[in-house]
Structures are given as structure tokens and as C-alpha cells.
Amino acid sequence: MSYKTILVYADCGQRTAVCIEVAIRMAMQHDAHLIALYTQEPFVIPAHLIQAGEEVIKTQKKFADDEVAKVKSAYHNQALSMGFTNNEWLYTQGFPVDTVAEQARYADLVIVGQADSSDKLNVNKDFTAQLMLAAGRPVLILPYAGSFLNIGRRILIAWNASREATRAITDALPLLKRAESVHLLALSSKYDAQNHIPVDETVLYLARHGVNVEVARDRVTKIDAGNAILSCAADLGSDLLVMGGYGRSRLREWVLGGATRTILESMTLPTLMSH
Incomplete structure (x- = not known):
């Protein structure tokens, strides 16, 4: 067995860059293809935004699109700076656990960040546990604090x-x-x-x-x-x-x-x- 396809979840909040760097290093070590997956839940318009008007809805949608573009650009820049080209970007809409678990079926290893209990914006603190149980693939979980340049020695x-x-x-x-x-x-x-x-x-x-x-x-x-x-x-x-x-x-x-x-x-x- 070898790791030939590695999937990294590119929505780990402030730790996204750390997760991506670890994933790139591991893909280079194992001569693997790396996929960075970013997923967003379906855009549902709350009632109060509907009442606020079309411009407010457009602003919210643009904010979400800009966030995707920012993470995508950062990912490609990280890969470029590390001289790694065997990679791709995948953007999907859906509920994160279901979407990442589904894409994990086509990879040998999944890399995610540990849920940060101090992050008040983290609405799904059970994401990592649910993914580990549902993926059907090994999940490499990185702590939400610390630097990990060498893993597996x-x-x-x-x-x-x-x-x-x-x-x-x-x-x-x-x-x-x-x-x-x-x-x-x-x-x-x-x-x-x-x-x-x-x-x-x-x-x-x-x-x-x-x-x-x-x-x-x-x-x-x-x-x-x-x-x-x-x-x-x-x-x-x-x-x-x-x-x-x-x-x-x-x-x-x-x-x-x-x-x-x-x-x-x-x-x-x-x-x-x-x-």
C-alpha cells in the first residue's frame, strides 16, 4: 500500500495554511497527488435578508465567493512556493461532513485540523469525529496549536x-x-x-x-x-x-x-x- 492520492480539507479556519503545508509536504514525500477540498453549505437566504432587499443578499453572496477565492489563491501560492505542482483544487457545495466523507472515498489519506473548542464561530465541533467515523479512510488530524514540519519520524x-x-x-x-x-x-x-x-x-x-x-x-x-x-x-x-x-x-x-x-x-x- 502507498499514498497516491491525499485529500486535505481547506477550511480549517486560522489553521488552514498549516494543514495545507503539512499536506503538501506529505504529498511530496509519497509522490502523491494532492486535492484541496473547500466546501460550503448550500446558500439559504434567511427571512430577514429577504426582507432587507436584493442588494443585501448580493453582498452576502459576494462575501462567500470572495472567501472561496482567497483560500484557493493561498493554496496555489503555497504549492508554488514549495515547488509542488501535482495538485488540484476542488470546490463543492454541501454539508461539510457528508461532502468531505464522500470525496475521501477517492483518496488514500485525509488531512484535517482538530476542532478548536475556543473558536466561538465553530458551529460544528463534532466535525472531526463525524468525519473519522464516516470517511472509510484514515484521517490525519492536526492539533489546533503547534507547528508540525516533521511528522512520522x-x-x-x-x-x-x-x-x-x-x-x-x-x-x-x-x-x-x-x-x-x-x-x-x-x-x-x-x-x-x-x-x-x-x-x-x-x-x-x-x-x-x-x-x-x-x-x-x-x-x-x-x-x-x-x-x-x-x-x-x-x-x-x-x-x-x-x-x-x-x-x-x-x-x-x-x-x-x-x-x-x-x-x-x-x-x-x-x-x-x-x-
Whole structure:
């Protein structure tokens, strides 16, 4: 497996330029085609604008069009300044989660920014979680703070032998093969310290792909799994976390696994999640 098509969501607010730069660097490393996707919800005219008159409606529409043109121009300028030409711009109208998830089906990797809980204009703070669950592709999520010039030199895998974790490892193989070091973390809580998570088969599987793994076996923790993962990543100086994403939709409410929610809300390093 290799990444030959990478999709970056070009509407990450103030972090859009960071997401695009990371996407360009990754596309260059993997000799991949890069697609920057910008999506807008269908333009619905509120009742108060209809009453305000046609000129107000035109002004609102022009503001939206100008924003698209600004982001498009910035994207092409970034690619040009980095000497990258294997790219394209895609603009669509639709609801962001549905649109990005649909376009993700035609890519090997999706890059998005973490939802910023302090951004009062972010009306859909569950966008990243919903996309991860719906895309059917690995999603690389960049924290809303920090600079990430090098991603994937020191990788930490959060492993619990689940379907989602297995999918994440497989989806991350192009990155794992290029890494300088890979650590596999198997967590046991204070309540099930004797419940050893099997890792030997996973290490052997990765070794056959040319990935050498160091194992943090039977690491017992008294804190929740999500914070234990972040703590381990900090201790190892990891610059990328690979893990399964857990969750489901229940009566219009997105119910996430505990570790998944912790990482999505408090991530300190880029995280590749697969569901």
C-alpha cells in the first residue's frame, strides 16, 4: 500500500495554511497527488435578508465567493512556493461532513485540523469525529496549536488488538515504513493488569513489512487510556500517534469511545485515526 492520492480539507479556519503545508509536504514525500477540498453549505437566504432587499443578499453572496477565492489563491501560492505542482483544487457545495466523507472515498489519506473548542464561530465541533467515523479512510488530524514540519519520524501506536486498531496500523503502513522509530503501546488498567494484550503477532506482522517495533508491554496505568497514551507520547518524544477511532451514531448523538474522545479533544501531536 502507498499514498497516491491525499485529500486535505481547506477550511480549517486560522489553521488552514498549516494543514495545507503539512499536506503538501506529505504529498511530496509519497509522490502523491494532492486535492484541496473547500466546501460550503448550500446558500439559504434567511427571512430577514429577504426582507432587507436584493442588494443585501448580493453582498452576502459576494462575501462567500470572495472567501472561496482567497483560500484557493493561498493554496496555489503555497504549492508554488514549495515547488509542488501535482495538485488540484476542488470546490463543492454541501454539508461539510457528508461532502468531505464522500470525496475521501477517492483518496488514500485525509488531512484535517482538530476542532478548536475556543473558536466561538465553530458551529460544528463534532466535525472531526463525524468525519473519522464516516470517511472509510484514515484521517490525519492536526492539533489546533503547534507547528508540525516533521511528522512520522517517531511514531507511537496505541494497540488493543481491536478491529479499529488493526485497521489503523494497516492504513499507516506507508508512514511506519519511513519512520526512524516505532513504539507499540499496549495498555492495561489497574483493574485488569493481568489481562495481557497480545502483541507478538502484531510485531511479526509489521516486521514482515520492514517495520521494526519496540514494545511497551503491559504498561499498567491508573489514569484513563487517552491521557496515558498522550503521556507515553510525550515521554517518547513521538511526533505521530496511530490509533483506532471508536464511536457510533445513536439517536442523532455521536457516542465516542473514551480514549477517542480524549485524544480528539486534548491531542498534543498529529494523530492518524481509522475506524
